[in-house]
Amino acid sequence: MHMNRKLVQAIRRTAYRAFEEMGMLLPADSDGSAAPPIRDADALAVLVEFTGAGRGTMALQLQAGLASSFAANMIGQDTPPDDQAVEDAARELLNVLCGNALPEIAAGDGRFHLAPPRRINAGEYERLRRSDHSLAACSLELDGGRSEVVLCSADGNTWLKEEYRDPGADR
Secondary structure (H helix, E strand, O other): OOOOHHHHHHHHHHHHHHHHHHHOOOEOOOOOOOOOOOOOOOOEEEEEEEEEOOOEEEEEEEOHHHHHHHHHHHHOOOOOOOHHHHHHHHHHHHHHHHHHHHHHHEOOOOOEEEOOOEEEOHHHHHHHHHOOOEEEEEEEEEOOEEEEEEEEEOOOOOOEOHHHOOOOOOO
8 A cells, every 4th residue: 555655754853853842852863654564572562542523543663772761761760660651651752642643744733532542463453564554664663763653544634635645646
């Protein structure tokens, strides 16, 4: 499936902003566009479902080291946080990312309801990434590791602003 480059860039920008503002993590020199999928057995994946102007899911996967660094920075801790704190930080990051990205890309009033984010396993994340419902997937290169974001929609792309709908429109 060919994805709309502008949609991928909008999600990538929002994700980088969330990582920077919440966890003081900056983008690395690479933009992540050619990076292979994360295959880290210890990677942490979380998912949030949304309804409103559109229905779907957004999922975030972080390499284990990045997830721990993000959580430590977010809570202002010098020592590695425990697993629950790392998971909580990843869920909050996804909640903020999704809550900021959806109104930016949605047509109309852009109002959404987000369900509480939950942890998912690597297989579930991979199924979402490869799904026919996937509208956008991007890899993020940050100081400290890599992360991936995928946006899936149960309603196709009709709820998106026009510039984010057509995969061929941005060529």
